[in-house]
Amino acid sequence: MSGTTELPGLRVPSEVFDRICSGPVDAESMTLLRRGQYGIRLLRLCTLIESAPEDVRDLEQAWSVLEAAEHAAPSVVEDLLMHPAVGVWLARTLHDVCATPAVSDSTRTEVQVLLAVAAAAAVRCGLSCTISVPVVDGAVTLPTVGQWRLHEQDGSADRVEVRITAGDVTFGRRTSFVTVKRHRTAARGRSLEVVIDDVDPHREFPAPAPPDPLDEAAFDGWCKQLDEAWDLLTRWHGDYAGELAAGLTTLIPLAARTPVFAASSTNAFGGIALSPKDSAAELAEAMVHEIQHSKLNALMDLLSLHREGGTAWVYAPWRSDPRPLCGLLHGIYAFTSVAEFWYVQRDLVPPAQSRRGHFTFAHRCRQVRAAIDSVRDSPELTDLGKRFVAASSARLDALDLTSVPADLTDAVTTLLADHRATWRIHHVRPNPVDVAAAADAWADGRPCPGAVRCEVVPVAQPAVSSRAALVELRAFDPESFHRTARDETAHVLFARGDHEAAAAAYEREVLAEPSHDDAWVGLGLAAGSAALLDQPQTVRAVHLRVLARTGVAPAPLELAAWLGRA
Template sequence: MNQVGLSTHRLPRFVFDEICAGSVSAAGIALLRRTQYSIRKLRLRAFLEAASPIADRLGPFADLDGAWTLLSDVERVAPEVVEDVLMHHSVGVWLSRALRQVLGTAADATPLWSEVGWFHAVAAAAAVRSGQPCAVTVPVVHGAVTLPTVGAYRLGGRFPVGQAKVVNSASGTVVEVPGPVRWQPVRRHRGSARGRTIDVVVDDLGPYREFGGPVPPGPLGDGEWDEWVKYLDEAWELLTARHPGAAEELSAGLSTVVPLDARRDVFAASSSAAFGAIAMSPKRSATEFGEALVHELQHSKVNALLDLVDLHTSDGAAAHYAPWRDDPRPLDGLLHGIYAFVSVVEFWHTQRGLAPAALARRAEFTLAHRARQVGHAVDGVRSSVELTDLGREFVAAAAVRLAACRPVDSPPDVVTAVEEITAEHAMTWRLRHARPDPRAVLDAVAAWLDGRPPGHPGRGSVVPAAGSGESLLAALLKLRVLDPREFDRAPHRDGPDHAYLRGERDSAAEGYAARLRATPHDVASWAGLGLALDSDAMRRAPELVRAVHRAVAVRTGAAPSPVRLVAWFDGSTGTAPAGSG
């Protein structure tokens, strides 16, 4: 391939300003895409250089130089074809995985020869697209030969096959393999509204379409296809009418929609290796579909931005609290989430008065919930010494955008539910992942036993631990605000969660304390106790309270009352939460 074509890229100030402000123009998206293409070509060359010394381990796919030469030949006559193939989302994901394979850091057990061998399928796809004659041996992955941007040849033989030959000539393309072959072309959809178009691949075939290891083709049935393009068209109608800035950047930047199985617990996803591609589960409305498109494209923009500038100097440690995640996040991840969810807040700020009746409560809740989450994250990171000057500008711009959309007239029950849900989530996260300062624990134990007030909690650390998922209390709080009728129909049982929901705070606190006497480390009970007691100490450092509870029990042989211990801690002032950026 043409190595001279690799370019040096600079980020114009206007593009950075557009990114910070939200919607990016078509010109800005085009620049980001060009930089991604240069990076992809550079990585492809790095892959070839790393893979060549191990060619003897690649079996029928050892001739990597031949595939490279074929790709170079196509680039000389049809550079636009090579760009289209290399920028295909599946090629980006494959390349990321193949690089790890040849460098000895494979992500899973996918065979080396098969994964690295997919380079031949990439070269064959470019040759087929451009009409270049070729005869290329390619891997068969999950019973199919898949050529990115072209389609899939699904094998119907009775026995497994590991390789096939793609032959392209003036008379057409054939796949030489024992048994019948069924051809399925890549499917595209073009939507148009108000003079603006969206042209996307709907990828239900590619082995790397879900941004991970190879998966079998999952072709949509006719009815499923009709449903997907119906919601895509309706979402496009909504976006062009109500969110023109988002529509402009999606028109320029969105290349692929990947349908996920409805059973997958994934609202939508994207990948740093797949600029412009979005995977999502089926949606119930055009509004949900539009939200997913708007949200996930933001990640492509931030990924491209981070390839051009440094927003921080962090070492990548997963030590930050992102209120929309159960696990600790690196600073990159936190900035990604802040940026993407500000766009979601803006989306629902516009939609809240336009949502159909069935979505009205969800619109109010989502706006208030996401705004509070992003606000918490911005407050936690805006003064971080790890941010560069550009990083501070990036976060400050998010704060300005958020301030313009903060709901000021949300229904009181929505506001209360959001406050409770976010507080419970933060306490749960700290109880799982934050570790208190050992000296602070010893000092607090001594103060408790001496009858003195607690001292300063010190500064703890974050240690990612197992555990995720929404608690029963959080799920019930959300159900009550989103679907009061369904909540009323649900069987109301005894227990502290239901006492809390009934407003019986003292009874709830005693119930959580009783659970803690039986299971002193129970995260949900500690978080519930913090809510029931409306405790500042539990909101700030619940991990310290729990650690002191355990240490006193070890020291004296008798655990203190959780309710009394929390009340004692609430007499203290000033905490320094671990992982507070």
């Protein structure tokens, strides 16, 4: 195949880089990113062929078929190799082949998927050949073509022979065929055509998944909502519609029960996996959000926004777990676009959803602003990385937050403070030596000896606030909140706005159970203690140390104020 042994360097012109940083891009910029991804696919394909175990049969035939197909129709082969499921399979299989000297039987089976890719190329390019392809989950899948399910008596076979004659497929056994689902939607002279991939074993990003074909009603539902989302995007968000038309190729429906709102993968350029959405606006938001990750993944394969080798974990205001710097940059970029989307969309939703639209806009703006402020001076950023962050900052500056109702702004402020403090008490660990010195100084009546050093130590269990849902319910639907939140717990008192009573209740909880994370954060919020919200993990650690040494629990807010003077 042409270009597989040596790929020319792909440069990103400065104006294209700035265009990508500044938001939605044109088709030319998306094509450049796609070219880079295609080059990576070809390199991975070559490496897989070279690294595959010698006893894996027929790979030379697969390569020959792909060469013939590329000669006949290079754009078709590119479309096939750029299919998200092919990219996921290729990256995962290459990793497994190279990870250990002893290649497992399951990895050998995965390598043989290359034969199915070659067969798909032959079908789409009108070639003729006979090729033995793998059977997975009782079916033969030819990416971008369709899936043949073997009848029960043949379903246990590992491989079957397929005869392809001028693109027509013949099996030597009984099968039932399901074609690849596609949907084309158009509005205002713009169209979007996507594969709706519900059967390819490699369609989902974390791990292979068995086919889960949509029935006719479910497929029609996806298509209807996609039509509505496209109408919305072309009407109100034309620039984002343009880049989606140029870059989005595949939607992967996830089961309604999955907690994933939407997802993308660095190995699946143009693919979005997502659970069913309640509205066209939600679907449009998910598509706008995830195409940003596709763009940024492709951009970061071509240039560096941060220095390699950095291992520090950082706080992301939209995540409950610590993130690498790369993940924070992804969030800044994607949620800046979400903020821009809701800046327009909040005034277009039905009145009953207006408050949620204003809230989402303000929340995303403030989250991204906090992230930008935390990273803009990071020594880990390259010069390009600093340009990238500055561009997102400028985009936020152009969005007017003053139109958000004041009570929603207050709710956002509360939730951001709650989220950050909850994350810190969960994932940040104070230095034990410094904690001991501070506890001794408190017990002896001396000034705090200095700031307590801390480090981020990720905990597998997510950091979740029990108050957030109540605060949001009161912001979105005050009547429902007052109807359902009738008890006198600390959380309800706080969400109700009775901060004095909430502080007293939280303090009782802290003194009764000093290890109770949620109570420490709640006390900081209700009492307005900046020191406790900034360093809840330190206040708790010193409190526990003093209690262990003296048998007397320090007054929590007094201890926080004392530590805050260091």
